[in-house]
Amino acid sequence: MAAQVDHEDRRRQIAEALLRIADTQGLQSASMRAVAAEAGVSLRLVQYYFTTKEGLLLDALARLGAQLQARMEQWIGAAGSPGSPSTPRGIVTAVLSCILPTDPESRRITRTYAAYYTLVLSDPEVLAKHGTAQPDLLEGFLAKQIRAAQQSGAIDPRKDPEMTAAGLLAMVNGLGSSVLGGQRTGEAALVILAHHLDELFGAR
């Protein structure tokens, strides 16, 4: 039987309020009361749907992960739409540059992830499955694309795919951090990434 109100909708509404606060003011400002106010509901409601704060944090993090994944799939799809059908280079470029905080959406996602980062460091065991699974998968995916590019002759076959993928991903992460820290603009980071991708693939 359908409940009187849509629970999932409520949960989403509250969790996204949490993410909004984490983005704009950091996670330490995301108190239960602040989340309730941001979501336009009472404190009791937040308690009702997510019994504890940890539950709320975890649920919101899961949603954030889903958002990032959706965004990546969208960018990968868009990479092969107008021209050639999804060359490895296009896919790698899409994945990496969609992580970089250039547009408002990616800025939001990156900032919010950064807000969670500190939390993970002080509470390593709680978020074990969420934190490590995603990056490793991404790294493997990139390595596969690189290997494909090597077989089609686009990349020097002497390069190690795993190491190259890991290096690229780490670089994008670091570039993202520098953008968030205000040291560099998002466009500048994108230029640096493009430069290195140009160097990796034989284009000149």
Next chain:
Amino acid sequence: MAAQVDHEDRRRQIAEALLRIADTQGLQSASMRAVAAEAGVSLRLVQYYFTTKEGLLLDALARLGAQLQARMEQWIGAAGSPGSPSTPRGIVTAVLSCILPTDPESRRITRTYAAYYTLVLSDPEVLAKHGTAQPDLLEGFLAKQIRAAQQSGAIDPRKDPEMTAAGLLAMVNGLGSSVLGGQRTGEAALVILAHHLDELFGAR
């Protein structure tokens, strides 16, 4: 006249207690009382030497920066001691690999910096001068070393020094984050870095 007690000593003692807590439990656990307890002094003393908490945080951050810089200079010096006198490649390798969280000391520094990172994101203006100056200087320094290596023929002269330096630094940052997040061991990160440095300089 010399004060009854050495103020600088006390300040250092308290600030390092703050850094110790930030390293092990994160900055959000570094309350004034916790810092006082860790330093073995009364809460009043912490208030006395650093009137406000913000003052304490800033002072501790400055000390952390000094520690990192000292460590880097030491590693740069050690890079040219046994063999050749400080080749650019040695310097670049030393600088980058000394940032990576491999030994306990660098783990401590990196973790503590990470703890401050979130703070900078939510309070961008307070730490404006401290946050942006250091990385930019480092990047320029690395670019200079790369340019020198190009002139001595060790690096492909067609590479852009600034972009290469920025990319390397970002990569090391990202690698450090992955190590702290438990995704990778410090040695693994070092291997990846070495691999990319081998690729940059012509060695094979």
Next chain:
DNA sequence: CATGCCGTGATACACATGTATCATGCGAAT
């Protein structure tokens, strides 16, 4: 109609936190 349960509001509670205040001791300068 009665009953019981789900959704929701108001409020309480215990605690931690940053900061301020009051007080005291102790060395030094007049």
Next chain:
DNA sequence: ATTCGCATGATACATGTGTATCACGGCATG
């Protein structure tokens, strides 16, 4: 020797926090 100022201790205060409790309304089912 007295007085003044620095260093330090004990404690108070206002506020924000996560969580728990009590109470009430409405809808479905008997």
